[in-house]
Amino acid sequence: MKENIVIIGGGIAGLEAAGQLAALGYKPIIIEKSDHLGGHVAEWHRLFPDMTPARDVVGGLISRASGSNIFLNTEISFVNKLKDSYNIMLSNGISIITRIILVTTGFSVFEAARKEEYGYGVYDQVMTNRDLEHWFNTGKDKRVDNCAMNAVGFVHCVGSRDEKAKNPQCSKVCCITAIKQAIEIKQRFPEAMVYCFYMDLRMFGKKYEDFYINAQRDYGIRFIRGRVSEVSENIDGRVIVKAEDTLSGKPVKVTLDLLVLMAGMVCSQESTKVANMANLPVDSDGFLKSRDNVTAIIESPKEGVFYAGACTGPKTVPETLAEARAAALEVHLYIKSLE
Amino acid sequence: MRERFLTGYNDFVLPFVCGMLFVLIYCLVGLVRIIMQLPPQDRKKFFISLVTPKTMIKNIKDIFLKCLIHVDLWKRNRLLGYMHSSIAFGWFMLILVGHIEVLLYTSHLGAKALYYPIFFRYFVAETESTMKGALIFFLMDFFLLVVLSGIALAIIKRVRSRFFGMRRTTNPSFLDLIGLYSLWSIFPLRLLAESFTADISGGSFLTKSLNYVFTEFLSNHANMLPAWWAYSCALGIFFFVLPFTRYMHIPTEILLIPLRNAGIRIVNARKGFAKAQVYSCPSCGLCIDACPMGVLKGNLKDTTVYLNRQIRRNNEARIEEISDKCLLCGKCTAVCPVGVEGDKLRIAQRSMRRYNFGPDYSNISAKEEIARCNKFVNSENSNVSSAVNEKVLYFAGCMTALTPVIMKTTGSILEKAGVDYTVMDRDGGICCGRPMLMAGRFAQARQLVEKNTEIILGSGAGTLLLSCPICYKIFREKYSLPGIKIVHHTEYFERLIREGRLKVHRDGTRYVFHDPCELGRGCGIYEPPRNVISCAGELVEAAKNRKESICCGGSLGSLTLGFDKRKAMTENAVSNLTAASPDRIVTACPLCLNTFSRYSDRPVEDIAQVLDRNSSPADITGNNKRQKTIS
Numbered sequence: 001m002k003e004n005i006v007i008i009g010g011g012i013a014g015l016e017a018a019g020q021l022a023a024l025g026y027k028p029i030i031i032e033k034s035d036h037l038g039g040h041v042a043e044w045h046r047l048f049p050d051m052t053p054a055r056d057v058v059g060g061l062i063s064r065a066s067g068s069n070i071f072l073n074t075e076i077s078f079v080n081k082l083k084d085s086y087n088i089m090l091s092n093g094i095s096i097i098t099r100i101i102l103v104t105t106g107f108s109v110f111e112a113a114r115k116e117e118y119g120y121g122v123y124d125q126v127m128t129n130r131d132l133e134h135w136f137n138t139g140k141d142k143r144v145d146n147c148a149m150n151a152v153g154f155v156h157c158v159g160s161r162d163e164k165a166k167n168p169q170c171s172k173v174c175c176i177t178a179i180k181q182a183i184e185i186k187q188r189f190p191e192a193m194v195y196c197f198y199m200d201l202r203m204f205g206k207k208y209e210d211f212y213i214n215a216q217r218d219y220g221i222r223f224i225r226g227r228v229s230e231v232s233e234n235i236d237g238r239v240i241v242k243a244e245d246t247l248s249g250k251p252v253k254v255t256l257d258l259l260v261l262m263a264g265m266v267c268s269q270e271s272t273k274v275a276n277m278a279n280l281p282v283d284s285d286g287f288l289k290s291r292d293n294v295t296a297i298i299e300s301p302k303e304g305v306f307y308a309g310a311c312t313g314p315k316t317v318p319e320t321l322a323e324a325r326a327a328a329l330e331v332h333l334y335i336k337s338l339e
Numbered sequence: 340m341r342e343r344f345l346t347g348y349n350d351f352v353l354p355f356v357c358g359m360l361f362v363l364i365y366c367l368v369g370l371v372r373i374i375m376q377l378p379p380q381d382r383k384k385f386f387i388s389l390v391t392p393k394t395m396i397k398n399i400k401d402i403f404l405k406c407l408i409h410v411d412l413w414k415r416n417r418l419l420g421y422m423h424s425s426i427a428f429g430w431f432m433l434i435l436v437g438h439i440e441v442l443l444y445t446s447h448l449g450a451k452a453l454y455y456p457i458f459f460r461y462f463v464a465e466t467e468s469t470m471k472g473a474l475i476f477f478l479m480d481f482f483l484l485v486v487l488s489g490i491a492l493a494i495i496k497r498v499r500s501r502f503f504g505m506r507r508t509t510n511p512s513f514l515d516l517i518g519l520y521s522l523w524s525i526f527p528l529r530l531l532a533e534s535f536t537a538d539i540s541g542g543s544f545l546t547k548s549l550n551y552v553f554t555e556f557l558s559n560h561a562n563m564l565p566a567w568w569a570y571s572c573a574l575g576i577f578f579f580v581l582p583f584t585r586y587m588h589i590p591t592e593i594l595l596i597p598l599r600n601a602g603i604r605i606v607n608a609r610k611g612f613a614k615a616q617v618y619s620c621p622s623c624g625l626c627i628d629a630c631p632m633g634v635l636k637g638n639l640k641d642t643t644v645y646l647n648r649q650i651r652r653n654n655e656a657r658i659e660e661i662s663d664k665c666l667l668c669g670k671c672t673a674v675c676p677v678g679v680e681g682d683k684l685r686i687a688q689r690s691m692r693r694y695n696f697g698p699d700y701s702n703i704s705a706k707e708e709i710a711r712c713n714k715f716v717n718s719e720n721s722n723v724s725s726a727v728n729e730k731v732l733y734f735a736g737c738m739t740a741l742t743p744v745i746m747k748t749t750g751s752i753l754e755k756a757g758v759d760y761t762v763m764d765r766d767g768g769i770c771c772g773r774p775m776l777m778a779g780r781f782a783q784a785r786q787l788v789e790k791n792t793e794i795i796l797g798s799g800a801g802t803l804l805l806s807c808p809i810c811y812k813i814f815r816e817k818y819s820l821p822g823i824k825i826v827h828h829t830e831y832f833e834r835l836i837r838e839g840r841l842k843v844h845r846d847g848t849r850y851v852f853h854d855p856c857e858l859g860r861g862c863g864i865y866e867p868p869r870n871v872i873s874c875a876g877e878l879v880e881a882a883k884n885r886k887e888s889i890c891c892g893g894s895l896g897s898l899t900l901g902f903d904k905r906k907a908m909t910e911n912a913v914s915n916l917t918a919a920s921p922d923r924i925v926t927a928c929p930l931c932l933n934t935f936s937r938y939s940d941r942p943v944e945d946i947a948q949v950l951d952r953n954s955s956p957a958d959i960t961g962n963n964k965r966q967k968t969i970s
Contacts, residue, residue: 114936117741163902166937230740232765233747240766 003335004029004098006088007068008076008274011039012061012317013104013309013324019064020328026335029069029096031076033270037062039106045136047317048180049207057317079277086278086304099304099338100331103288104324105274107265107310110159110167118155118261119231125239125256126231128158128263129174132181146237147257149189153241154178155228156198160264169285171264172314175202178262179215186219194221195254197228197243205316224252231259265314278305287313298327306330342445343464343539351568352454354575359453362578366590369582369618373594376610381603388601401596406589407431411676415625416504422496425489427589432482440475457574460533461567465541473543480543483533486526494523500624507633509624509644511585518584521577528570535563585622592677595619599678608662608687609650616679620647626671626681631890632664634911635904643671643681650684660899662688666908667777667896668856673886682896689779689898700786703769709797712763731760731831732800734791734814736807737770738929745806745929748951749828753804755956756840760804763794771810772817777896788817795820804831806947808858808928809895815862827858829927832950833867836874841954848876850949851921853912853935854888855928868927868946875953882918889915891926893934909938917941925949 005021007014010032021028036042038058047054071090080087085099112120112128119126127135127143135141156178160171175198182194201223203209215221226244234240239259245252267286275282280300283289288311291299298307308327309320374382388394404410407428413420437456441448444463448455455462492503500508511519530549533542534557537550550557581587595615605613622644632638641661649657662685671681712732731753735746746762753760772787795803795818803820805811806828814825826834835841850872858864865885872878883889892908913935916924924943926932935943 116744116933116936119743122743122747164937232740232743232767234766242767 003100004096005100005102005331006031006086006096006098007102007104009039009104009106009270009309009311010034010037010070010072011104011106011309012041012058013106013311013320013327014039014102015058015061015065016321016324017102017104017308017328017331018068019061020325021331022065022067024328024332026332027068028102029071029098030065031071031074031090033073033075035073037065037070037072040109040130041317043130043133043137045133046180046184048176049205049211051180076274076277079274081279100306100334101278101304102306102308102327102331103271103274103280103300103311104308105268105271105311107271107287107314108268110165110171110263110266112158112261112263115158115162115165115261117230118158118228118259119233119239120261123231123233123239123259124237125233126259126261128261129177129181130263132185132260136184143258149185149192149257151193151195151254151256152182152185152189152258152260153195153197153239153254153256154182154260154262155241156196156201156262157227158261158263159266160262161199167264167266167285169314170202172202172204173316174262174264175200176205176208176211178260179208179212179221181260182221183211183215183219186221192257194219195241195256196221196223197241198223198225199227205318226252265310268311271311278302280305283312285313287311298323298330304334306334341464341466342462344462347451347455347462349461349564349567351564351571352458353571354568355457355571355578356453358575358578362581362590365582369591370594373611373615376607376614377603377612378606381601381606381611385598385601385603389597394597394600397600398597401600402593405596405677406592409676415674415676418492419496419503419505422489422492422503425485426493429482429486429489433479433486436475436478436482440479443475458567458571460536460540460542461563464539476541476543480545483526483530484545487530490523490526505624505628507624507627507639509622509627511622512648514580515584515622518577518580518586521573521580522586525570525573525577528566528573532563532566532570535560535566585620588619588621588677591615591618592621595677605680605683605687608684608691613684613687616684617647617650619677620644620679621677622648623676625674625676629670629674629887631666631668631670631892631908631912632900632904634907638664638904641665643675643679643684646681646684647679658688659692661685663898664900665897666856666890666892666894666900668890668894669860670856670887670890673860686777686779689777690781692779694780697780697783700769700783700790703790705790705793705797708763708768708794711766712761712794712798729759729802730798730800731758731802731804732763732795732798733760733804733806734763734768734771734795734810736764736805736810736929737768738807738809738933740764740767742929742932742945745932745945745947748945748947749804749806751951752832752835752841752947752954755951755954756835757956758835758840761798761800763798769794771807771813773809773813774895776813776817778898784813784817788813792818792820795823802826802831804828806927806929806945808855808861808864809930812857812861827862827864827867827927829858829864829868829871829946832871832946836871840957841950842957843874843950843954845874846876846953848923849879849919849921850876850923850925851879851881851916851919852884852946853881853891853916853924853926853931854885855926855931856888856890856894858927859885859888868925871946871950872925875949879919879921881916883915891928891931891934893930895930905934906938909934913939923949 005026005028007018007028007030010030014030015037018028018030041054042058044054075091077089077091085097086101088096109130125143135144156174159165159167178196182196186194203212224245226246228241228243230242232240239256241256242253271288275288281289288307290297290312291301297312300307306327308324409420409423412423441456441459496503533546534549537546598612598615603612607613624644626643627639630642632641641664646661665685667682669682739745769790770787772784775784802824804826811827836843852868852872869878889912891912892905924935924939925946927946932943932945
């Protein structure tokens with residue numbers, strides 16, 4: 001089968017779709033801007049709710065997609081619409097003519113420094129969920145080594161459901177990620193007090209609710225319903241968090257050794273760039289706009305352009321993988337219809 | 340000159356005389372009412388100022404320059420200035436010269452004094468070519484021409500306001516239109532009427548020439564009376580509608596200027612000084628272009644000119660809506676040619692609302708706070724010479740608590756400069772009271788002011804340092820802190836640099852400075868931040884800056900403006916700032932910083948961040964030298 005299939009983005013959605021397409025007998029082309037495959041998941045340590053090592057998941061996906069043509073460290077310079085196909089020019093000078101583009105450009109993590117009141121980049125003992133995973137993976141982070149971990153806080157919804165941060169949407173995964181990370185912290189520092197500051201807990205997925213109850217019952221993690229109003233630093237460098245406990249109706253103030261911000265998902269710049277080049281519409285939330293949000297979430301309004309994963313909105317890993325498989329099948333059927 | 344009629348009367352003067360008497364009585368009653376509505380101490384202040392020579396001279400000068408010449412409008416746009424001053428000054432001169440003429444040529448006036456100066460030409464005949472009268476004839480025609488040129492410009496302005504530097508102009512009400520059209524027609528009709536009689540009563544280049552050119556029509560004396568009737572009717576209509584139109588600003592401004600010069604402030608939103616301001620609004624619409632909310636068309640009717648109109652109509656629902664929506668950036672006040680204080684009017688209006696409950700701050704203990712902030716570090720064994728060793732109390736404020744980088748960099752700068760300082764609200768403090776003040780809740784604001792005053796006086800500090808202009812303004816205006824200098828961090832940084840206590844290195848970064856409303860228009864601080872930035876890099880200016888700087892859109896002045904509405908304002912303000920393509924936007928207000936960072940395409944920083952990055956402690960040798968010179 002000579003049909004060129006271009007997959008933009010080598011994260012888990014791109015890899016899964018490539019694996020499926022390879023199984024269907026195609027040889028897709030994966031274009032990845034960074035030097036490694038697996039996207040954000042490759043930087044993660046363990047995945048909720050079963051604590052599956054992220055490395056295993058990504059490793060499995062890469063081995064199944066190994067039959068594809070993979071360009072690492074490559075970006076797209078421009079996309080030209082030809083009569084019934086696209087001409088894609090890559091930054092390494094290669095040009096590809098294709099009738100099928102699968103966009104799997106994913107998301108970006110919200111820049112936590114933009115919520116300046118939480119002090120990321122200003123105070124030493126403030127990190128993001130991604131920094132924490134990095135520490136889980138490498139064991140190196142001066143913020144964790146600095147202090148005795150007696151008290152750790154997690155702030156939910158940083159840059160999600162926040163009009164002031166231009167992101168009114170829910171990032172879906174942060175609630176459960178915070179619980180996962182809180183448990184992991186508690187496992188490493190059993191003596192530490194761990195607080196989660198949340199506005200709502202959205203435990204929609206399979207086994208999430210159990211996970212949440214575990215966190216409270218078995219690990220003694222404190223959940224405080226109320227947004228953090230401000231964060232300041234005391235003389236010894238620890239952070240003071242002020243919030244309102246809206247259940248008891250009282251202000252709370254805690255001093256923490258580490259504050260973890262659950263930065264949400266925003267549309268990646270790459271998605272916007274590709275959307276501009278290929279003339280794809282962008283939805284009001286900044287993510288790519290599907291042909292239909294109920295029946296055709298993986299189809300773009302353009303002929304031959306498909307989506308999978310978090311480029312159309314925040315998604316969990318299993319959702320992304322399911323979409324990638326669906327997109328692979330959709331691509332296959334589309335190619336059949338062209339013949 | 341001799342009188343043509345024995346009676347010296349014709350029925351056509353009636354519309355004018357009635358109209359003028361009506362206006363005079365109306366204004367007199369209004370004047371008495373406004374003065375009676377002033378609080379007693381203000382009334383006393385006003386009467387004293389009227390007989391104080393200094394304010395008397397200032398009053399006359401201001402009335403001449405503002406009401407007749409319109410200097411402020413000249414500064415803004417010459418064409419706009421000419422249009423207004425030609426009508427106002429020209430008309431004034433017509434009246435003045437008219438009276439002189441009457442005094443010179445007639446005697447035993449009596450009741451005729453009411454209308455003779457206006458209709459003089461109808462009632463007299465030229466006995467011989469009077470050389471003595473030539474100058475007056477010339478002046479009358481000259482000023483009539485001046486007014487006519489102004490009217491012509493006014494007609495053009497109605498159609499194309501852009502020629503006059505105005506993008507948008509006010510939508511006139513129905514009565515305004517009647518006033519407008521009658522005003523426009525007064526002077527052409529006067530020209531016509533005087534042209535008819537130019538061959539009898541004499542005239543100059545305008546009237547006489549017209550009389551000669553259209554001799555067929557104008558020399559027919561049968562046409563004469565209708566023209567004079569029309570002229571008198573136009574005047575009469577104008578005077579009858581005047582109290583109910585924007586032209587009420589003409590008499591009211593003459594009262595407003597002495598009131599303002601007497602130092603009177605707005606107390607009640609509807610009475611006294613506020614009323615004088617509302618009626619002084621000429622509906623010119625300069626505030627429409629100035630208003631930052633104007634980027635959204637839906638908000639055009641929430642500008643000060645419409646607030647004044649609604650207050651005059653007593654439309655309570657709209658008055659509340661307009662008052663609550665405003666961002667209180669004060670730009671309309673800054674551009675207003677007559678000095679209507681749009682922001683203060685609104686705050687006064689907000690204070691009229693009665694709340695069923697209000698927060699009570701009386702249980703806050705000031706003692707604890709005093710203990711916490713009385714911790715100056717260097718007091719005992721300071722190596723800084725005593726001349727510069729002052730105790731600085733830094734009040735960061737609640738907005739700075741949300742932008743911790745300002746507090747951190749300010750602290751770092753103070754340490755570099757060896758300042759003996761302590762932070763008053765490191766662990767949370769009491770609000771300065773300004774948000775409550777802006778919401779019109781004066782009693783609550785006063786409670787907060789009293790608590791803070793107690794803490795600051797108890798701390799032993801000599802200088803109160805603020806990084807938030809919102810706090811700075813209320814500390815300057817409403818706090819009484821004897822012996823304590825109140826400074827904004829931009830001023831203080833400038834001083835540290837000037838005194839050589841900081842070494843600043845300059846790089847090639849291009850900065851633009853955004854004047855925060857409260858710091859610039861609110862407190863008049865424009866130079867210190869610019870001087871500081873110039874030490875650190877290249878300073879470029881925004882398209883509109885200083886007094887005309889555009890509000891960032893984040894202001895806490897507005898009680899009702901939604902977040903989605905503010906976005907367009909912020910984007911507009913950012914594009915104004917980036918006109919000269921700077922690398923970074925610098926501001927000196929935590930709220931502006933927060934708001935701009937959200938939508939700006941380039942880094943936004945507080946002035947403390949810029950200075951902290953580009954400064955280092957002054958070297959020891961320099962320090963020693965300075966110590967020597969001081970001792």
